[in-house]
Amino acid sequence: MSKETPILAVENLVMHYTTRKGDVSAIDGVTFSLEKGHSLGLVGESGCGKTSIAFSLMRLLPDNAKIKQGSIFIDGEDIITMSYDQLLKFRWRKIAMVFQAAMNALNPVYTVGDQIVEALDLHDMIKNKAEAEERVAELFELVGLDPALMHRYPHEFSGGMRQRAVIAMALSCEPDIIIADEPTTALDVIVQDRILREMKKIQQKLGMSMIYISHDIAVIAEVSDHIGVMYAGRMAELASGVDIFERPLHPYTYALMRAFPSIKGEKHDLTTLPGEPPDLLYPPTGCRFHPRCPFATDICKEKQPPFENVGGEHYVACWHPMEVHNDHH
């Protein structure tokens, strides 16, 4: 990645949740950046910290979450040090989000149109009601919804329609970045595919940057330029989509790919990883993947592997990346 003008730059982000039992290290030193017009996919098992990253980017973390260090630059501004009022202007205008459960992301007591208008109104995107309706209609058409539906309530929409409405809402203020957090989990496969394609199309059309978050690497691969694989609060591997698929260097990436059928139709043995993701209250020492890693050695237990560029914008955090490669071929 070229370092000139990344629209988003996350550097060494560390975030903890305070709980009764102690601190949960949810994000531990994550670094990545995203250029304008590009898309990044974040993938990993649930609880690996990908959603925490998304919420950090919006600074929507719950009260007990604390960003310990690191910085998040969006369009050159650090949102971590930003004042609350500034932040309010920043949200949705610069960075919007399509939430995990689109089903519930819409307030049931307001019409879908009203909820979009609310965002538009808040960010002074519109002057009057007529303009608002026009804009909503435009957005609806963009995401493939009948504009006449804007006066309907969420419960009158089907799952796919709601997802589109949520996307339309995310698009409403023409943000620089859209985070799509598991945007299609709850939908059936055909609708899933169609929506993803359309999102990609819109993204390219509007020239926005996009962050996709999913536990399904195949879905991510479809739409992302780059893919970041996360494990237990850390970035395990970050590379272009092709590199990840062709040349996975981290054993976890490898295992993940085996866990999902490829959308390209290639057949893999569906092996599952042994063990459970670690309890982040007591994260493993060294490489956090070592308890489940078949290639783990002593150093893996003792020292945290650096997140290094192994060439060609391919980053990995593993003491033994080659062994993975060898095994794969």
Add this chain to the structure above:
Amino acid sequence: MNNTAHTTSSAPTSLWKMRLRLMRKSLKTGWDIFKENPVGMVGLVIIVFFALLAILHPILMATVWDPGTYDPITGYDFKTLIHPSPPSWLPQPDNPMYKPSFRHILGTDPLGRDVLSQLMYSTRSEFLLGVGAALVTVLIATTVGAVSAYYGGLIDILFMRMADVMMMLPFIAILIVLSSLFQFKMIHLAIVYGILAGFGGTTIVIKSQALTIKVKSYIEAARIAGGGDGHIIFTHLVPNLLPLSFLYMMFTVTGAIFSEAVLSFFGLLDIRMSWGLMIQTAQAAGYLLNSWKYWYLMFPAGLSITLLCAAFYLVGRAMDEVVNPRLRKR
């Protein structure tokens, strides 16, 4: 899973043992969460305090307190008789009640009975009333809720309609009518209150909880393993409803004690002594207005009602956070 079901039907004792162990564990976790809520702890401390008072009364009566003088209902301090010109701590001609003193720590009521003794004696009946009503409520609500959720259909409709009627009944009004028309003693009040609360709102809450449990896999497993309906309801459904039931017990206790006080205040209950009756006695003798001067006639009983009701309520609320994780702080 089949295995579990098998164990269930063949060796229920071991299942219960397991469940007990689990229960102890979840109690401990619950207690850990509960401990963190200062409001809940305040409530608990108050309840323990009153429980001690209740236990202490028969002990005091058997040891230091002479029954003739300190009996809460018939007690009378004959010291008054032997003093032609009583010292200041004894009843005066213009004020026949004992003021609080070492002899009568909270003074005596307008009929010359020791207030502290009455207070402690009543504590026991209040506890019995509250817990009795709560038990009836829980028994009814849990059974009805579980049965209603498990069978659904006509039974469910019937019970839910009934719950509607019960919720519609204005409690205090109904209790006033009932207690004045039938001679209510504490036990009757406990049962009637328990029934009213049990068939009403509590059932609806318990039923909806039971519905979520009903679809859990172990219920299905038990059914496949050939467990009878009754068996499933009482060994699988009901135990899982108990935490919630216990929570609603707390609120029932509050309601029952409060109702007793109000009914006694209106002189509608057929009982010999209670907090409400203590206030009623003071009120009937006209001392309620003079609450500042004769504070010992009103405040001990009044505060006890408030404190104990509030204590159970607060404990209930704190337990709510244990039972209902959604309310917890993250």
Add this chain to the structure above:
Amino acid sequence: MGKYILQRLGQILVTLFVFQTLLFVILTAMPGDVTNRMLTNPDIPPEVRERTRQALGLDDPVLVQYGRWFQNFITGNLGVSYSEYPTPVIEILEERIPRTMVLFLAATIVQFVVGFSMGRALAWQRGGFFEYGSTIVGVTLYTVFTPWFALMMIFIFGARLHWLPLGKFLTPILWRKVDIPGMSDSLTKANYVFTRMLWTATAAFVIWLIMAYFTRNLSHTKRNRTRLIATVIILAVSIGGWAMVDIGPLAWDITKHMILPIVTLTLVGFAGTMLMTRQTMLETLREDYIQTARAKGLPEKLVRDKHAARNALLPVFTGLIISLPSVISGGIITETVFSWPGMGLTLLNATTQEDIPLVMGTLSFIGVLSLLAHLVADITYAFLDPRIRYS
């Protein structure tokens, strides 16, 4: 929605039937009857008691009495009060219902507003002084021994500070001099004024609703401003109108007498609404659309008031409406202490005097009111929740 309401209406009629039957069973099963009162009067020979029993039909078979009771209930003939013989029960109820309604509607609204706002704030301030302080104060007031508390309120604000009147609902010395021309003889002056106050309030509310309906499409800030102005105008017009008519001072007198009961009822009751609001708010705050609203850049206050509170309002509001009958019956205490001659006091007196028709009438009224409240709750819920409205 029509079908939904019809269905609810059907259910409610069935419930009413069950309720009425239950009432009859309870009241028939009780020991003794009205003629017991004659026992204590040495001047009344036992034959007279027997004659009265016959005349009142108390010796008829239970089923006959049941049938008669039902027929009477449906035809609105609630019988004749024993304690105010032979005043028809319905007349007594008609006289007292407005007073109870005025007091308790006002108290309920105030209590709801206070409780809801406090609960809303509480949900946002977890932990710390404010939460524990208000919870403890709220719960203490919620469980305080109401009769004594109400009496102390009178004692402090009425007798000692002389700020407010000592109970009753009007000042006889003021009212006795006022003649209301054109008032029908069957009405008392107080009810004349009460009814008009109720109508004014209803009219103002309806106008406000219409206004709210027409302003619903305005943008948020504009809508708030418009509604505020409109509310002030509506209030000003209604109060101004009352100030100009002759019976204005009477209405003001009643209002003054209402303050203390309302404050008392609010203090002892707001905690319920407050804690319920807090709970539903906490649950609502976990919903995804709250995150959405925040992500959109809405300030916390708006997230709370427009999104979270609006959704939390649904269960709290229905809970409140459903509790309305118990508020009225709970008002027995308040009415007794404040010498407020409403339904609660009527029920208590009727009960102690074994005035069975009046007890039945009062309870029936509370039942009917309760059912109406359920219906209103259902309809309102349907309006507040589009998920029901459009299905």
Add this chain to the structure above:
Amino acid sequence: MLSKKWLVLAGLLVVVGILFTACQPKTVVETVVVTVEKEGTPIVITATPAPTEEATPEPTGETEKVGGPGDVYRIAVLSDMTTQNVWAAYDPDASIWNYAVYGSKWPSAYGLSTHRWDFVPGIAADNPSDLEQEGDFWVCTVPLRDDVKWSDGTPITAEDWAWTAQTVLTLDLSGNWEAYDGDYLDHIEAVDAHTAKLYYHTKPGLARHQYGVLMSPILNKAFWEPKVAPLLDEYAAIADMDHDSDDFQAKREAIVQKLYQLDPTGEPSGGAWQFSQWEKGAYSEISAVDSYYDKGLKVTEYANGALKEAWPGGREWGFGDQSGDVSAEYTEGPWFNSVVFSIYNADAALLALEAGEVDFILTPNGLSRGQVDQVSGNPGISTAQNPANGFRYMAFNFNVKPLDDIAVRQAIDCMIDKTFLTQNLLQGAAIPVNTIVPEGNSYWYNPNVPLFCDGLSAKDRLEKAVGMLKDAGYTWDKEPTWNESRGGSVDWGEGMKMPDGSPVPQMELLAPSAGYDPLRATAGVYIEQWINQLGIPCKANLTNFNNILDAVFGGGDWDMYILGWGVSAFPDYACDFFYTDAGFNVGHYSNPTFDKMCDEFYAETDMEKARDESFKIQETLATELPYIYLFTTPMWDAWDNNTVIYPFTDINDGIGSGGYGLQNYVQAVQ
């Protein structure tokens, strides 16, 4: 957050401040100055001793609006009146709340004097003639005054009386209308406008004549006749039916109901007050009748029992030896323009009295001791105490052995220490009673009835009671004994046997629960102990008042109970309670001698002789003890001495319950 904390803190401070201000002990105000505006001139009314410069804090707004002294007499009542209709008021709605408001609206030929309950003329000009036999009838002629007028100016005539009696007799009205008793009275004839002649078909006693017809209310014929006539016609249509049939009863009841519902608006008053307005649930008001015929009537009572009435016009009436010490002297009003009855509950009423919102509190049972205590330190409020006109008693069921044995009853009576019960146990909240006629009813009260064990110590009582039982043949397995240890107590008797050798069965003593009446409940619990001490197994059952009524009067099973009676002025109730098989004789007391005494008493027409007979009846009852009389309660009244004064406050049953607030006599403080 910080600001919120401050806000809460400030709120708390305000609350504490208010409480502090409110709870400060009342400073004793030596002088109360009430400034009242009247016709522009400020009038300063002061109570003792002298006005000070300092103005006391403004009382509530309500006092300001009073027009001035003599304008409104403000009475706090605890319950609303229930009807304006006189027909209903004297039957189903007979209550203090109705009588207090308009009890003086309807005149009667004679009445009881307010103060001493003397038999005095109302609208009668003089004493009634003696009863004489005239054909089949016993007749009595009553001369009526010619100066008595309804408030509309028309005279009150014998016609009115005759018509009233006729209507009541025809419709056979019950309740207090029974005073026109059809079993005795045939009709009243208006000989001329001012002479009425009473025709009895059976010779009436005092109860039916003097205390009956002669004291019964007289209604305005001109006003009522057109309204009642259709009902009388309706009645005439069914009069021939079998009077015992349900059908007839239902039809009659329907007619009576219509009568009770007739609109009385505009009915002229025949007394000192006329009805002015009724705001249901709030207050009612009566206003003075300017032309009241007894206004200015001066009553002089002599210590020897004589009485003189003198009207401003020079008319005089009296009895007895009108010389010697004058015990009381007062002039009838009304002295106020109107009386307003405002409804409060008992506690708020007291606050209202203290705040100067009302002048007097009218309660049926008097103020409670705590309330008296509350106002006792208030120099602006005066109180008075009178014994209640009634008694609380314990009754025995003569169908239950051994309660039918006079020895057992006397022994129990002996054990009951009334002085201890009333003075120590009930701490002065009760006054002991020894006979069926309350002390306050001085003419009929027998002060010398036999008492058992009066004034004895607990030890002596026990020994005497045991002695009585032994004499009657009772035995014990273990005799009750006095035990000197523990400061003196009783070792309960055990295994008590009746003279026939069978064991004394378990007894139940029904008493009202403490919630209903703590006095009787406490008495019940103590009497239970005393009875048990004797070895008679007894359990006090403190229960709902109605349950006792049901058990006792509903023909239930009972042994003993404690209840109370409020009684009338004429003591024929003593016979009503205990005449063999009388309706109220639920204990089945039966004594032919007593019945004979009652027969005589019922038939007696001479006041003096009736008194002697009543004394004998009282003695018999105090010996036979079908009831043990326990105590009566004192009636406390309180009034604002800055605004009103009463010519007398010693009145049987109290100023409120007995005198309805003395509306005709109360005067404004000048």
